[in-house]
Amino acid sequence: MEFRKKMGHVLAAALSVSVMATAAAAEIRIGVLLSTTGPNASIGIPYNNMLTVVPDTFGGESFRLIHLNDASDPSTSVRNARKVINEDKVDIIIGGSSSPAALAIAEVAEETQTPFLALSAVNQQVKGMDWVFVVPHAVDTMLTPVVNDMKAEGVTRVGYIGYSDAWGDIVLGAFQAITEGTGISVVAEERFARADTSVAGQVLKLVAARPDAVLVGASGVAAALPNVTLVERGFKGPIFHTHATIIPEFLRVGGAKVEGAIAPSGPFVVGEQLPEDHPLKATAAAAAALYEAAFGAGSKNAFAGYSYDAFVLAATAAVKAAETAEPGTGAYRAAVRAAIENSGDEVIGATAIYAMTPEDHTGVDERSVVLVQVTDGAFKLKP
Amino acid sequence: MDFGIFTFLLQDGLNSAAIYCLMAIAIILVFTTTRVLFVAQGDFLVLGALTLSQLQLGRVPGTVWILAGLALLAFAMEGAQALRERSRRRALRAVLFCLLVPALVGGGVAWFSGKELGLAIDILATIALVGPIGPLLYRIAFQPLADKSILVLMVVATAVHFVIISLSLIFFGAEGWRTPALTDAQFALGPVLISGQVIAIIVTSLLLIVVLFLFFSNSVYGKSLIATASNRVGARLMGISTAQSGMLSFAMASAIGCVSGILIGSITTIYYDTGLVLTLKGLIAAVFGGLASFPAAAAGAVILGLIESYSAFFASAYKEIILFSLLIPLLMWRFVLAGHQDLEEEA
Numbered sequence: 001m002e003f004r005k006k007m008g009h010v011l012a013a014a015l016s017v018s019v020m021a022t023a024a025a026a027e028i029r030i031g032v033l034l035s036t037t038g039p040n041a042s043i044g045i046p047y048n049n050m051l052t053v054v055p056d057t058f059g060g061e062s063f064r065l066i067h068l069n070d071a072s073d074p075s076t077s078v079r080n081a082r083k084v085i086n087e088d089k090v091d092i093i094i095g096g097s098s099s100p101a102a103l104a105i106a107e108v109a110e111e112t113q114t115p116f117l118a119l120s121a122v123n124q125q126v127k128g129m130d131w132v133f134v135v136p137h138a139v140d141t142m143l144t145p146v147v148n149d150m151k152a153e154g155v156t157r158v159g160y161i162g163y164s165d166a167w168g169d170i171v172l173g174a175f176q177a178i179t180e181g182t183g184i185s186v187v188a189e190e191r192f193a194r195a196d197t198s199v200a201g202q203v204l205k206l207v208a209a210r211p212d213a214v215l216v217g218a219s220g221v222a223a224a225l226p227n228v229t230l231v232e233r234g235f236k237g238p239i240f241h242t243h244a245t246i247i248p249e250f251l252r253v254g255g256a257k258v259e260g261a262i263a264p265s266g267p268f269v270v271g272e273q274l275p276e277d278h279p280l281k282a283t284a285a286a287a288a289a290l291y292e293a294a295f296g297a298g299s300k301n302a303f304a305g306y307s308y309d310a311f312v313l314a315a316t317a318a319v320k321a322a323e324t325a326e327p328g329t330g331a332y333r334a335a336v337r338a339a340i341e342n343s344g345d346e347v348i349g350a351t352a353i354y355a356m357t358p359e360d361h362t363g364v365d366e367r368s369v370v371l372v373q374v375t376d377g378a379f380k381l382k383p
Numbered sequence: 384m385d386f387g388i389f390t391f392l393l394q395d396g397l398n399s400a401a402i403y404c405l406m407a408i409a410i411i412l413v414f415t416t417t418r419v420l421f422v423a424q425g426d427f428l429v430l431g432a433l434t435l436s437q438l439q440l441g442r443v444p445g446t447v448w449i450l451a452g453l454a455l456l457a458f459a460m461e462g463a464q465a466l467r468e469r470s471r472r473r474a475l476r477a478v479l480f481c482l483l484v485p486a487l488v489g490g491g492v493a494w495f496s497g498k499e500l501g502l503a504i505d506i507l508a509t510i511a512l513v514g515p516i517g518p519l520l521y522r523i524a525f526q527p528l529a530d531k532s533i534l535v536l537m538v539v540a541t542a543v544h545f546v547i548i549s550l551s552l553i554f555f556g557a558e559g560w561r562t563p564a565l566t567d568a569q570f571a572l573g574p575v576l577i578s579g580q581v582i583a584i585i586v587t588s589l590l591l592i593v594v595l596f597l598f599f600s601n602s603v604y605g606k607s608l609i610a611t612a613s614n615r616v617g618a619r620l621m622g623i624s625t626a627q628s629g630m631l632s633f634a635m636a637s638a639i640g641c642v643s644g645i646l647i648g649s650i651t652t653i654y655y656d657t658g659l660v661l662t663l664k665g666l667i668a669a670v671f672g673g674l675a676s677f678p679a680a681a682a683g684a685v686i687l688g689l690i691e692s693y694s695a696f697f698a699s700a701y702k703e704i705i706l707f708s709l710l711i712p713l714l715m716w717r718f719v720l721a722g723h724q725d726l727e728e729e730a
Contacts, residue, residue, distance in 0.1 A: 045556075191702075192695070193702075196651075197657075198399060198651060200391065200392065200692065201696030202696070204388050204392065204696055220558065220559075221559040225652055249558035253559055253560070253652050
């Protein structure tokens with residue numbers, strides 16, 4: 001009896017050692033550094049949710065994702081980045097739910113030579129960095145179809161209301177750069193804060209400038225307040241938003257008063273409405289099914305699409321790099337980087353087609369942007 | 384700026400002012416009776432608005448669990464003290480107030496949610512859920528430290544604030560909520576339309592000021608609160624329970640916060656972390672009233688609301704800067720007015 005018990009222990013120990021050994025050899029580790037609490041949680045949680053349900057094997061390799069929450073504090077992002085690199089020996093990092101967090105992690109990624117897929121549109125700020133790639137569409141890529149739509153509608157006078165922070169400046173700057181020389185001009189510029197309980201004053205001034213259309217440079221649910229107030233003040237022109245507004249909660253909070261609002265988006269959120277021959281139709285459906293199976297029907301959102309794509313980009317490159325180097329080594333990380341930035345054969349994600357090059361670490365063009373309009377309380381592909 | 388815009392901004396400003404006024408009243412009430420600078424006051428507003436929004440959707444609000452957790456914690460503390468004192472009365476009270484009442488309220492709401500009983504019942508349920516959170520918080524976090532300095536109490540209040548917003552994030556999610564409008568009534572006043580909701584908010588805060596004034600000047604409880612505020616030891620010698628005064632003022636604070644949440648929940652979007660900004664603005668108004676006078680604080684709230692409304696129109700990018708910069712000259716002015724009187728004199 002005693003002997004058998006001992007034998008059992010030895011067997012169990014041997015078995016677990018061998019399991020650990022095989023796992024360690026093949027496993028590719030990805031650090032996921034996001035904000036699931038604090039002010040950026042509304043973005044960080046959907047990003048993170050998707051990365052909890054992505055498959056753990058891809059292209060024959062097995063993956064382990066290590067999730068750390070930075071509580072919306074960029075200095076914690078830095079600590080988390082160093083922790084996953086030094087202690088968990090990750091090969092790739094995905095994360096940065098806000099621009100400050102993404103830039104903070106980018107510094108560590110450059111220093112430690114770890115490929116980093118940023119989930120914030122920090123395209124301008126990370127130009128020249130070798131190890132940093134940006135997954136979301138650049139703001140000007142997103143706004144170009146908006147400006148085209150304005151041109152088609154004969155809009156020349158645009159009123160702008162945006163956050164009194166970096167996002168408000170980025171959207172306005174990109175919009176003015178694109179519209180330069182097109183005859184479209186910004187006739188009023190108003191600002192508000194996410195936590196404001198009223199934007200009545202700003203909207204009054206906006207309406208007084210008699211714009212043909214209004215562009216709202218806000219994000220998520222907070223973008224509903226200026227839209228609702230504009231409608232209540234009797235503004236009849238089209239109201240445009242940015243891609244940061246495409247979440248179901250915007251519809252829930254805005255109700256009938258955001259009907260008709262127009263926004264650019266990655267195709268993921270309207271995947272089922274895409275024409276059959278659209279290159280992203282199949283991948284968008286697959287990613288949406290994955291997300292909604294875990295978080296409920298109708299729960300898919302733009303953020304989940306981006307973090308899915310970050311995983312696809314990372315995993316595709318990791319599989320390719322595994323042919324030449326061993327995961328967990330510096331040579332492997334260099335091979336991953338080379339594979340990502342030479343994805344000339346175009347990685348097809350759920351919300352964009354990525355063709356990255358050593359010069360272009362975003363690789364997304366206007367093929368991956370659609371315009372959506374709130375119709376009957378839902379985001380519908382704008383014809 | 385024409386007359387229409389002027390009056391519209393006036394209405395918008397008074398609307399914000401009413402909410403800041405309710406915040407300021409509760410902050411002053413709590414501060415004068417317990418010396419706690421209660422920075423979590425705005426979180427009661429958030430809990431009120433979010434709880435109502437959940438009830439309207441027919442869901443069991445997370446507030447039920449917050450209430451249950453706090454009640455159990457308070458029961459453990461009260462029970463332990465009752466055992467130590469071998470006091471049967473205290474034990475009975477603990478069972479009644481920390482177990483039976485919260486269980487009835489929480490269980491009742493959980494049972495009736497989803498039965499679509501109408502807005503009025505939902506509002507009552509919201510007040511019944513959020514109201515007891517104030518006194519329970521006082522029992523758990525502040526009563527054991529009631530004699531400590533103002534600074535200690537404020538640090539504890541800050542900690543309480545972070546606990547509440549973290550719980551709100553877990554139970555209500557990171558996105559904002561709106562409740563359905565209480566009334567769709569509108570009144571034409573010259574060129575401007577005034578919504579019934581705005582009138583309800585302003586009338587409620589005026590009413591509360593009057594009620595509080597009468598409460599403090601005429602009722603025994605009000606007088607005992609004032610007595611506790613001016614001299615804790617003296618009040619205790621007169622047979623006033625300072626612990627009960629503290630709980631009473633926290634109950635009033637959470638009820639006022641909850642009511643203001645119900646009032647503004649339908650005219651703006653409330654997030655789990657909206658509370659702090661509102662508390663800070665209420666605090667400016669309260670400081671205007673020297674953390675003592677309700678009418679002066681109300682005047683401060685009106686000035687604040689109007690400045691905010693008009694500066695949003697003229698220079699929206701600098702609105703918050705203008706608003707919070709006011710605090711500095713305000714404090715200097717109060718300091719001179721008070722003749723270098725130290726708030727900490729009693730501690």
